[in-house]
Amino acid sequence: MNQIVVGMGEALWDCLPEGKKIGGAPANFAYHVSQFGFDSRVVSAVGIDADGDEILDVFAQKGLRTQIERVPYPTGTVQVTLDAVGVPCYEIKEGVAWDNIPFTDELKRLALNTRAVCFGSLAQRNEASRITINRFLDTMPDGAEQLKIFDINLRQGFYTKEILCDSMRRCNVLKINDEELVTISRIFGYPGIDLQDKCWILLAKYNLKMLILTCGTNGSYVFTPGVVSFQETPRVPVADTVGAGDSFTAAFTSAILSGKPVQEAHKLAVEVSAYVCTQSGAMPELPQILKDRI
């Protein structure tokens, strides 16, 4: 069975107070999955510029495989400011390379051989990448083993109800945080009920295999039909929480693909994301003791 795991969408530079760090939610996901020994790919686009060269160099140094096109737009950058507890606020540059990911024959072949893909709403803000992501999802086989993970990642105003509904219908796993869940519930018209009820509604309505709800320092939940797993968030010294959610999704997905039960996968995800919060940027190397858990 094919085991390729894909992170599809933005690959960019996070410009943090202490300097620029490699990032982009789907790229973070693919990197962390690769640290657990999976054959993963970043699918994205970078510009024909020095920032683009450097992104490709960093991925090569990290041993991360890529399917990244060079396109005539600037490589993506994000200005990241951190609050007092390391929680980021993003100012995301528009009209950049990852907004213009082309659908190629190579990408079609990759889709046919993909076991799990993680995609978000941000890279769908422009039609070109949105079409590519949807073609990729539609080309992927629809077997019981395939995971199509929608890490909703609502950023600034870069989403519409139509795009969110469409992605909910195409995915079979949803990753959402507590603030995003409130926003989604307002958009979809079921405010007022508690967070867990909202999750059960989404799980049933979109026929999801799993729904991952993360609540920052207040813990996290994994809902599967009829069963919910809850884990506290450990207290750690935080550098920044950039990429916490992506590393959580990556560790959880890696564990599930390795055949671990949901609760064990959930526990690993909590530990991995807590470690990522102790480091600067979204793609720190994980300690061997965490890598060895899978």
Ligand SMILES: Nc1ncnc2c1ncn2[C@@H]1O[C@H](COP(=O)(O)OP(=O)(O)O)[C@@H](O)[C@H]1O
């Ligand atoms: N300050 C923190 N300390 C330890 N772990 C954290 C911290 N913030 C986030 N995490 C971990 O990362 C997960 C995802 O973070 P969260 O902020 O909820 O989502 P996202 O990064 O997707 O917005 C949390 O459920 C938690 O396990």
Ligand SMILES: O=C(O)C[C@@H](O)[C@H](O)C(=O)COP(=O)(O)O
């Ligand atoms: O791709 C993004 O959404 C923004 C990036 O600047 C950042 O690298 C990121 O991915 C943050 O992800 P999260 O903290 O795991 O939600």
